[in-house]
Amino acid sequence: MVKTLREMTEQAEGLSSGHSLCAGCAESIIVRQVLHAVGQPVVVACATGCLEIATSRFPTTAWNVPWIHSAFENAASTISGVEAAYRALVRKGRMPEKNIKFVAFGGDGATYDIGLQWLSGALERGHRFIYICLNNEGYMNTGIQRSGATIQGTWTTTTPAGKVVPGKPEWRKDLTAIIAAHHIPYVAQAAAHAWKDLETKVEKAAAVDGPAFINVLSPCTRGWRYDPSKTMEISKLAVETRLWPLFEVENGVWRLTYKSTAPKPVTDWLKSQDRFGHLLRPENEHVVESIQRNVDREWAWLQRQCSLATVTA
């Protein structure tokens, strides 16, 4: 049962104020929501990235819960080790069963790219943990470089919009589908503004006996080039333009968790952020068309997955 916001205000915060994430960053909003939904006791692992750097400046920590950072690529195997230790110590009678939850956070660089093998291995081994990808579509901690989650046409510092190449040439990988192909108990895609949807998904993820994965879009005011106050508006626009559909795959059954009555064209999304500014010039119209085609193709594929699942369910 999803908690109301008022109920959540009565709960302990897993992440304290005083961290140094940018004003308007979605990451801490998502982390707060996730930890409220998971509840305590919980142990958290973080990949190297904005969240890790901003919350663990020695000799202080913003974490009110047990927390570990090891390296960039290995948050999934680090939390695997914590979970394995818990199983061993309980089995050996060295600590009581406490129903501890295990959560790992990684950015899209850590998850789509450098840490994909580590995540895949941990999912295949079946550790009981929730992996949350904080997807801000690029390497923001190192200064806005392209990742496997960055969409075509995006300006980043390694895909600058130049005279010959108008931003990133390639589309993006469908990581959520790749994770779903591991056939783990729970996989979902979520967004920060849809807090109730995110809470529901995290609660489902926390309830399964095995690995769970949630890919959460995390708008980045610095890298996406928009006013910090617009973080939730931008997040909502990603869903309304179908660039970031909200869905879940529960025990192999695909289901949309939000369907817009009036979907918007991707140009609305592109216009909202200065990282796409160059795409609005006439000579780059073909890039915009290509982005729309990719979004439509992915949406059609997702629709098909959902209809298939309904039949088999």
Added chain:
Amino acid sequence: MTLKASERRRARSATGRAVAINGATLVAHAMRQIHPDVVACYPITPQTIITETFSEFVANGLVQTEFVAVESEHAAMSVCIGSAAAGARTQTATSGPGLALMWELLWVASGSRLPIVMHLCTRALSAPLNILCDHSDVMGARDTGWPILFSEDGQEAYDNAIQAVRVAEHPDVLLPVISTQDGFTITHGIERAEILDDASVRSFVGEYSPHRPLLDVEHPTTYGAWDYHDFYFEHKRQQADAMEKALGVIEAVGQEFGKLSGRSYGLVQPYRLDDAEFAVVVLGSAAGTLRSVVDDLRSRGVKAGMLRVRVLRPFPTKAVAEALAGVKVAAVLDRALAFGAPGGPLFEDVCVALTTNGVGPRLVNYVYGLGGRDTLPAQFLQAFEDIRRIAKGASAQPVVRYLGLRES
């Protein structure tokens, strides 16, 4: 260090049984007896025997260890870091490229002060691909903040594996430890050895009581915070301090182990060095061959001796200098190349040990046994011939020489 005869007799009567098995299996038995909470491993030649044998112990319920069969060595060390921080006694095993893949995390483990034990079956590094023994892998880990123990044979690999736990977890140390055995020569060589009884080993290693582990959820602790210029240096100085203290701990643990088993190794093992004029310095399994070479030379009236360095890190500077103080010329044997360096890794350490302690046999350096090249008595005899000629005035140049290399 030597035990009193009475101590040795008492120890022997309290111990286990003789077996004839290879070094890797012996270490797997040590792991079974230590009974770690978590073991994370990935198969790689020549270490695979350890992973396979330990998997059998798990499959047959001989241990309650959580065995995590990971998808790479980098993940193995990542799992170990999570597990050790969680408060579990944690081990892994690897070889050559596997250790190289872990390299980033060797620093994370030592910097986070996590007492993981790694059983390293030494192997050459690519390219060209080679699965056989040399020490290139461990030399890459030499300065990563892990105490490193070298074994001469399977028995010592077993004994060191047990002692490594106590060294790593000692409150003055709290560092991860590498215990090595030479690939194939020890890992696959069948020897007669003694396995202690399970209860003695368990009582020797004792219970692990970590400080503020992650799983102490009532006292939330942050592991792996980021240090800026204001604290990183202090943390590194602490690691250096822990490493300095590890030397005394290794000695003390070794003595205690000697009382249990009748076998005690010290930091270095001098062989017929007391009145030696000519000596070789060596790490690992080649020491066995060298003992027979030294005996052969002694029988012919040559004052030959050997120094086996058991502890590579922390380097027992003083013990090495003392052992070699009376020697005229010494040959330091390196089973690894340090390309472009003044000499091999062990050679450089021995040079510094002698210089800083103001004693000095003349030194030359021999690189031998790379990529599993046979290490034959004739090669070592050649080294002794050379240093005897140097003592009589022959040139000590070049400083770095090669044994057993195809050369016309």
Added chain:
Amino acid sequence: MSQDWRKVAPGGTVTEPGSAVTVETGTWRSSRPVVDYDHCVHCMICWVFCPDDCFQTENGKLVGVDYFHCKGCGICAVECPKKCISMQEDVLA
């Protein structure tokens, strides 16, 4: 924390959870959210969307804003369904 290297927490562990609250991030701000409590319905949307957990609550009611930590991003003012949060110019002390 002592100046001597021996006294620093080994391994960089931090044993005081949430100690980052001592870090003032309110100095980043150029404008501050001001709540019109007469029109606030205590829906807690500002609370859930605040990156810095700056909305103080008591028994399910919004009672204040933590300006020691508020970075002035303005998400709360944009998202408030009752439009009862306004961003007002901050004055340098």
